[in-house]
Amino acid sequence: MRVLLVGGAGYIGSHVALRLSERGFVPVIYDNFSTGHRRFVDQFEVIQGEMADCECLRHALKNIDAVIHFAAKAYVGESILKPREYYTTNMTDALTLLNATVDAGIRKFIFSSSCAVYGVPEQLPIRETTPRIPINPYGQTKAAFEDALRSYSAAYGLRFVALRYFNAAGADESGTLGEMRSTETHLIPLVLKAALRRSQQVNIFGNDYTTPDGTCIRDYIHVNDLASAHVSALELLFNEGESDVFNLGTGVGFSVLEVIAAAEKVSSLRVPRAILPRRTGDPPILVCDGEHARRKLHWSPQRGLIEILRTAWKWQIANQADDLLSTPLRQSSAQHRP
Ligand code: UFG
Incomplete structure (x- = not known):
């Protein structure tokens, strides 16, 4: 099974690629390398392209069985200062990817969502049913894309899993992958x-x-635990499981x-x-x-x-x-x- 990892050269995507390949899936990396690292994904098939580039996406989605979408802007503070960039990348460009996926006849989609959709929750611990009341543009774009997935699922038969990450941290035990950002805020x-x-x-x-x-x-969650959750989510979709949303934390x-x-x-x-x-x-x-x-x-x-x-x-x-x-x-x- 060939799986397109959009934003797959980043911190979480690269760990997922490794776990997928260990489990017999074939990861194909699609990344514009704005924040991702080529050396994280050297061993895999790599396509350099923008999420907004329909033609490049159309080519990349040939012979693909499922898509995992990691590519997003993900700094809460920056999202408040530059909402336009966040709505463009996390909504407009992400919808281009979603449309291209559906047009290519692919019906399995995994989305990197975030606990930021909950804002300041009134109840703890946070359940998936806890109301989503995001308090910044980053969280708002994640919630809005989840909504798009629900609508596409109802109308076009897309099956999706949205994974709401809590605080991803840690590194692969091999020492070859980890957090590497030009500006670190975590x-x-x-x-x-x-x-x-x-x-x-x-x-x-x-x-x-x-x-x-x-x-x-x-709630700090090891990146390789996050990675194995993606494998489980993919297996759920390949076993005809229904669309769903999951919190991923400890x-x-x-x-x-x-x-x-x-x-x-x-x-x-x-x-x-x-x-x-x-x-x-x-x-x-x-x-x-x-x-x-x-x-x-x-x-x-x-x-x-x-x-x-x-x-x-x-x-x-x-x-x-x-x-x-x-x-x-x-x-x-x-x-x-x-
Ligand atoms: N913190 C500090 N000093 C720092 C950095 C962080 O005290 O230099 C504190 C923050 O105030 C926060 C905690 O450490 O209480 C964790 O902060 P991070 O920046 O590491 O992570 P966040 O909790 O802010 O971010 C996480 C996810 C986001 C998500 C957000 C929702 O990484 O994707 O929660 O609030 F959007």
Whole structure:
């Protein structure tokens, strides 16, 4: 079975490609390499193309049995400042992909959605039935594309799975794939960079939330657990399963301070930190109820926070040189090392 991974050279897509190939699927990578990395997908068939390019898509979708759509802009803060870019990529271009998929006669589609669709949930843990009330353009585009999938499913017989990721983190155990962004905003890589003195400190955005230690709580899910959920979702679609939506998280939340403490344990280094004001739009607690995925997808995460940090740490150590190249303005580390 040939599966087109749109945005497949990115952090999550590349891990999924590896797991799919291990399970006997043939991943075909479609990426414009704006943020993806060629070396993450060297071993696979790769097509360089834009999601907005109908002709290129038409060609890429020949002999494809299913599509997984990862390609999206995914920074909450940026989405508030540049909604046009978010609506264009995450809606307009994504609909071009969806239309091309349906036109090619393909009826299996997996979508990378996000816990951002829930906004600030009133109930915890978050179920798939918890009302979707996104509070930023990023979450709004994810919710809107889910709606498009529902309509296409009803009208055109498309079968889809929308996977609502919680906080993806960690790296492949091989040390060959991991988080590599020109601008990093995610907590775990920033904490590890601070441990390595690749930055001065990690900034803690608020310690006055109504949580036990005052810092925000998130549900961190290992990227390879996310990857295996995609394999399960694909198997569900190939076994004639119905369209569905799943939360993907562990059901266990960790505060920012708990993540920092765990990172110190894993790295055996102190993580310098500073308390800053709250970051706009951060819900205090996001933790998922994974029961639906357990029951219907027969999937449950196998790795916890320590495994996430252990693999992310291995990746950070292995890629220090690349990191220096991609962020030349950052403080160099050597002279500051403890
Ligand atoms: N945080 C810090 N300092 C940092 C970075 C993050 O204190 O330098 C805190 C944030 O305030 C948050 C937690 O660490 O409480 C996690 O932040 P991330 O930026 O790593 O991740 P988010 O929880 O903001 O983002 C996640 C997903 C998004 C999704 C969003 C929904 O990555 O895709 O949740 O709120 F949209």
